[in-house]
Amino acid sequence: MATPGGHAIATTNEVIESAVIRAPLSHVWHFLKLAEFHKFWSAMSQAEVIKGTSPETDVFRWTFKDGSVVEVKQDEYSTLDHFITYSVINSEPNLSYSSAVSTIRCWAVTSGEFEDSTFVRWTSKFSSDADVGVVEDAKYKRRDALKDLADAAARMVKEHAD
Template sequence: MSSAIPTATSVVESAVIKAPLSHVWHHIKLQNLSSFWSALKKSEVVKSQEETDLVKWTFNDGTELEVKQEEHSTINHYITYGVITSKPELSYTSVVSTIRCYAVTSGELENSTFVEWTGNFSSDADAGVIQDAKFKRRDALADLAKAAMKM
């Protein structure tokens, strides 16, 4: 009998940022995330080609992730990426994440932006991994809001 706690292998975090879509979308590039995300020490392009972008993220705690851009749409305002390598090694096999932005076009929050940051993990990710991803995304979205509202 396994002692592992069953858990969902996906995470969805979202926020309404009180800034226009253009101000928020401006920051959503893998190589620019360190310009607003306080957990990232630096982000740098490792390889950029017509079909593939590889970016290395170095976190403040020393963790290094190499992420590959899988999809990018300037029309629909989303970016999808996967982790290719990690130092130290990840405790799970894979994760694919998407950051998607939507303009809020009416109502009390008109001219704001709804941002959703998802992560879909392999089935070997445990509850701790999912919780960590949840809080990292929440912190990053708060940092993004601060940066976008300064523009």
Template sequence: MSIPTSTSVVESAVIKAPLSAVWHHIKLQNFSDFWSALKSSEFVKGTSDETDVVKWTFTDGTELEVKQEEHSTINHYITYSIITSKPELTYSSVLSTIRLYAVTSGEAEGSTYIEWTGNFSSDADAGVIQDAKFKRRDALADLAKAAAKLKH
């Protein structure tokens, strides 16, 4: 019996670095530069010029091909989907967005608020959602460390 679950996940953080230092890392092909769960992230050869597809190889051997669906340098967000997976995904699809905002006042002034969402197809189970939640948390912690190095 499957457990009813939300099919979306939202993780967020305040990173103590200016938006420019964090945004610098938000390119699908550069995620392995900060995310310790990734062994590599590189453009897939042979795709059309109009489509950005990046292969993420995780340290556990999982391989995902992710396609950039939207990218805005003005509004500081990127949206991507998973188009192939080895091993195969246990769900049909997921659309993820990473969005950044400059914190302009208060105690965290000069920092960056980042939100990483994932909207899964209805066949994703609770285990998938929990895994996505913790992967995002770990990645955001890794990103905070990488951005702090760039800050100075």
């Protein structure tokens, strides 16, 4: 379906990507602080706090290697339940949609083939004005970031084993 302006309307405004990362929860969770995403996400060149007095209220600037800059606000952070929720509040260049809220949640895998691994789910909910291209782009960016997170956690496992 297309809007009067000719843009395809997304059939869903949510992206859900997940992965089993072969590293303990503590190694994966270590990277999931908004000011440290650049330490695992290869698309990002820098992450920095730009305002706030505590991690619960801070706003972060993410600079990506393609030159785009996104400001995100931490909405929730739970070290007990291992999740972080953040929303995009500003972007250069401007976004083609009104809003996006994302949550990354981790669970320890405690038995079976993937014991001592971590299950990670990254969801992003976009405003209704996000088109199909936005949703598809987010899907592949999340997949790439989860692969990068797995690689970073694997390096940490190796460092702790040496």
